[in-house]
Amino acid sequence: MQTLDRNTSLIDALKARRLKLATLVDFPVLLWSGQSSPRNFRANTFPFRASSHFLYFAGLPLENAVIRLEGGRLTLFIDEASPASALWHGETPKRDDIAAAIGATEAYPLSELKPEKNERGEEWLVTPSTWTNGAATIGVQDGKTHANQYIMCQRNVFRDAGRIEGIDLELARAIVSLRMIHDEFALTELRKAAMVSIAAHKAGMAATRCASVEAEIRAAMERVIIANGMTCAYSSIVTVHGEVLHNDQYHHAIGSGDLLLADVGAETASGWASDITRTWAVSGKFSSTQRSLYDVVLAAHDACIAAIRPGVEYRDLHLLAARTIAAGLVDLGILRGQVEDLVDRDVHALFFPHGVGHILGLDVHDMEDLGDLAGYETGRTRSDRFGLNYLRLDRPLQAGMVVTIEPGFYQVPAILQDPERRAKYHDIVDWDRLAQFADVRGIRIEDDVLVTETGAEVLTAALPTEIEAIEQLVQS
């Protein structure tokens, strides 16, 4: 973070967010950005990622900074770089210039936040500074800053969602309600992330026919993200083993008859994420079995998006996807029975064992650092039902939310070879028929969708989902 562009739309957006927050809480708020985490030694760190709550109100990925929000006012706490750091890291902006860039009314060094020391020189369980006294906060991810939060706030700052309490819980709920509904500034960033992710997927498709291992396709995709000055919002999944849902391996050879599943999303410099999955045939041509199952997943994807509008329960979208997939598998002769019965018995979850999606924003699973506080409407908890317990979002949709829609079909050995499940569903699944679809290990189709006043806008619509268009991109 060396250069500062004066950006009045950022300043205005941040001010509007602060003013909204001030209508929701009547106590001061302190948000830490965090520090970079060491990789193998202290000076060799992972790239710095600021806390998303900080980014939402501060706009810039400032390392080791704190903001204080009270009654719409913004106060910045950050130390200026040492003169020696100019040699290694170049000239860095002055504290006051950073403050001006984010619309802060005042700015101080971090030492202002320190509590008084007691007569023995200890700085714990003594008087907090006037800046931190009575302020709510949210625990950051990195341990070093989290330990600082304990000292500065003179109390435990819990990161475990189940333990957040008091004004910290009130603050978390207020932030959830704000971050849930995206403003124009956020949407602009989400659209930028989507555009770069789309280009990355197209590059991956185009690179496939010359590639021999998964890593080469991943590399072609991430190249686009890096070239556009963005980072990956999460560890890319680029694999011919799509049945491993969070596959983080890239060494498999790709065969000409394989499907390749790529779940890759970019994140803008200020932290806004995209999350796209496409599945394509390595050869550029889907087999007839691959085509059949792909179209089942696509039908579920399209049905969910068509059903999106304010007031709709996201859980109902999940069940709509389940029904659509079950119906498709009945049509293909893989399942037998009535669709409603099949879904009631969770048979679809044999092949679609995860939720249909999640909220998206500054985090790819937005606000998941707060557990299910954002994903689940107050009073609701995760279901015990197979296939529903991985549902990350269970609340009615509102205009301004961005959700992913990502149904899938997978042949997971750990599920399909499980003797208990095979016994339970022996009358429903035609295993011989299923065996004819052995060239499909995993298919997922995922888009990012903005809930609008009247329905839905697919932010990632510029990347096709239909087989013919995908085949063309792979063959291009």
Add this chain to the structure above:
Amino acid sequence: MQTLDRNTSLIDALKARRLKLATLVDFPVLLWSGQSSPRNFRANTFPFRASSHFLYFAGLPLENAVIRLEGGRLTLFIDEASPASALWHGETPKRDDIAAAIGATEAYPLSELKPEKNERGEEWLVTPSTWTNGAATIGVQDGKTHANQYIMCQRNVFRDAGRIEGIDLELARAIVSLRMIHDEFALTELRKAAMVSIAAHKAGMAATRCASVEAEIRAAMERVIIANGMTCAYSSIVTVHGEVLHNDQYHHAIGSGDLLLADVGAETASGWASDITRTWAVSGKFSSTQRSLYDVVLAAHDACIAAIRPGVEYRDLHLLAARTIAAGLVDLGILRGQVEDLVDRDVHALFFPHGVGHILGLDVHDMEDLGDLAGYETGRTRSDRFGLNYLRLDRPLQAGMVVTIEPGFYQVPAILQDPERRAKYHDIVDWDRLAQFADVRGIRIEDDVLVTETGAEVLTAALPTEIEAIEQLVQS
């Protein structure tokens, strides 16, 4: 880490390392691999990087594992994945299979390491387990595992090099002496990392003439690293502002008259690093001023490599680079005076303010987690002298060490505009003459060099350093 290739050369190498360690210490040793660090929420982590000390003796990047070394025996502690994890992460190897792959004689779950609890159910300051009692260890980087080390070992495990003491210090010194001299297995990995890094630099050169911002060149380089199943050993530096030594920005437009400095290195899957810097003309053609200064840096680079052999003091290589650069700047009319006087007065450090290199191995600055314990011969400490205080290595070379040689020339505003320094060197620097070289902001040339019995082998020699060859690669 899903697939395990049975690799007898790995097993043999690990055994030889253990047996050597057993000749150096007479107490048991516990080494933790560490856990992945969360990025913006717990489930969204940075890629896992195992502790280098663990990797040296365990060979595989096992997450959340511990090894115990005693008398040449290897005991592995690791938990097996839960059945549910197969859905998300695929089938993972069994504990006994992992143990067999690294030559461990026995393997247990992590709970074996836990101390006895006291009557109140507390597990601190009670009796350590028989596995951990009396064992030395080294603190890992991630905070969560570090806290575990405290519990398991029932004492503070210091990560601050200045505070490591007792058997932990003995262990650190023993490991330094082992890791300092690379065995054949390590050299094979270092050569692989070098080959991929060379390909990355060639790709960066070839991508330059079509690029408009630094990020595009970085992307072309990192694509090669990712495609080969490796990671970046450190944050890439790819910049037209080479005067910022650790520049981590990539947004600058590249001008046709600029030099581009790229310091990019790959790391193999088992952690072995490479570290290469090249500087090239964006247009494919160096200007005459760029050419003159490049050849000064190259002369220093070549002189240092030619001087490498066992017994030579690395600090003397640094001073040789300093003299070569000073002599070159006298020839160009930028400095006036006798070379020895200039170096005695640290004038070269105005333009070459860092050390000439460092040791390389599992870490790009090898074993820097131990402070200067590895870099500095016992009894030596960092110099206060400008230009020498950033020297990371000060010990006599031994056959089997791998060091970088990376002289440079930079016009750092923070140094050259400093009124004190301008006054101090007013009789030595011809500022008007220097101004004629304004199209050179930063040049560095860095190779990885193995010290052999008779001299040196440049592991990165397949990437040219001469201007003509580099110009050809950029124009290709």
